[in-house]
Amino acid sequence: MTQDQWTAVDRYFTELLAPADETLAATLADSSAAGLPEIAVAPNQGKLLNLLVSMCGARSVLEIGTLGGYSTIWMARALPADGRMISLEYNPAHADVARANIARAGLEKVVEVRTGAALDTLPRLETEGAGPFDFVFIDADKVNNPNYVAWALKLSRPGTVVVVDNVVRGGAILDAETDDPAITGTRAMFELVSREPRLDATAFQTVGVKAYDGLLLARVVA
Template identity: 65%
Template sequence: MTDQAEQAQQTWDAVDAYFSEQLIGRDPVLEAAAAAADEAGLPHIAVAPNQGKLLHLLALTQGARRILEVGTLGGYSAIWLARALPADGTLITLELDPKHAAVARANLDRAGLGRVAEVRTGRAADSLAALVADGVEPFDLVFIDADKPSNPAYFARALELTRPGSLIVVDNVVRGGAIADAASTDPAITATRRLHELIAAEPRVSATSVQTVGAKGYDGFTLARVRA
C-alpha cells in the first residue's frame, strides 16, 4: 500500500470511528460477538458497525418479518438483522463452514436471538434450493454476503424466495474498483459483473449500486427492490 493509500485508509477509518461513536455507541453484545469471532480465528471480513446499522435500518424500514442471509461468518451481521425483527419474526442465515456456524449460533444465543435466528450449515446453493423446494413463505429482505463467484446464482434464488416489495442487498460489489475492469479474469470480478448484467436484464427488480469507503476499505453494495 502506498503512502497516499495508507493516508486515505487512515482517514476512512477515522470517519467510520467518528460516526460509529456518535450514532451507534458501545454495544457489549456486538463487541463480544466480534471478540468471539477473533478468538476462533475467523477471517476479519464481517461488516463494519455502521454497515451493520444500515442493514438494521433497512430491515426496520422494510417492516421485515422474515429475513434471509447468505453468508453467516460469526453472526455479527445476523445480530444486526435479527434485532430488527418482531418477536414472531424469523431470520435464516446460511453458512458453509461448521466452525463458523458454531461461533454464530453461540453469538446469537448470547444476544438473546436464538428464538428468531436459525443458522443452517452447508453449501448455500443446496440450502437455497431446499428453501425453494419447501415452498417457504417469502422473505422480506435478503442479504447476500458469501462467496462472490456464486453471486449470480444466489441472486437468482433470492428472486424465487422473495415477493413484490422485498429488498435484496448484495455486499462487496465494487471490489476496490476492479468491477469496472471488463478484462479482469478474477472469478469474483467476472461473477459480480455477470450479477449486474443479470440485474440489468431482469424486469422484476429495480436496482442501484453504491460505492463506499470506510474501515472495510473501498467497496460497495447493490440494492434491488422486487417490483410489484
C-alpha cells in the first residue's frame, strides 16, 4: 500500500465517523495561519481520544503538549459538565493560539492551558494537589517521554489511562544504536513501562494521513 491509499482510507473513516465541524476546522486553520507545525493528531485519532476519555468515565484529563488545542478540544468535549482539564504547553505563542481556539469551542471554563517546560510545571501540579487525573495524553518532546510517563504515574490513580503518541517513529524505534534523542527517549519510555508493575500496557502501529507511526496505551493498575 501507499501513502495515498492510507490517506484515502483515513478520509473515508473521517467523513463517516468523525466529520469536522466549524470549530475543529477553524482550530486547524488558525493554528496553521499562526505558523504552528502541522503535527496535530489526525481527526480519527482525535475521535479515538474522545472515545477513550468517554469510555473510561474520565472527569479529569492531563495533556502534555497542547500545540494549537486540536486534541485538547476533542478530549475536553468528552468530559462531563463538571469535568476539568489541564494542558501543558512549552511555547507561549502556541499556548496563546490554543487558548483562543479553546475559547471559541466554549471550553475555556473546562480547560486550563499552562505555559512552561512540563518538567517544571508537573511538580507544581503535584504540590497543588491537582491530581489524580483519570486520563493522561502525552504528545510533547519525545526525549522526555520516560519522565512524562513517570509523572503521569505520580499524578494518577488505579484505573487512570495513559496514552503516548508517536511511539513508532516510522519504524526507527527498532534502532538501538541511534543517537536521535526522540528515539532514545521513546525507547527508554518503553523500557520503563515494561518494568513498571503499576502499568498494564500495549502499543500498536498505525498508518494513515499521519503516515506510519503508533500509540502506547496503558492503564494504571496499582
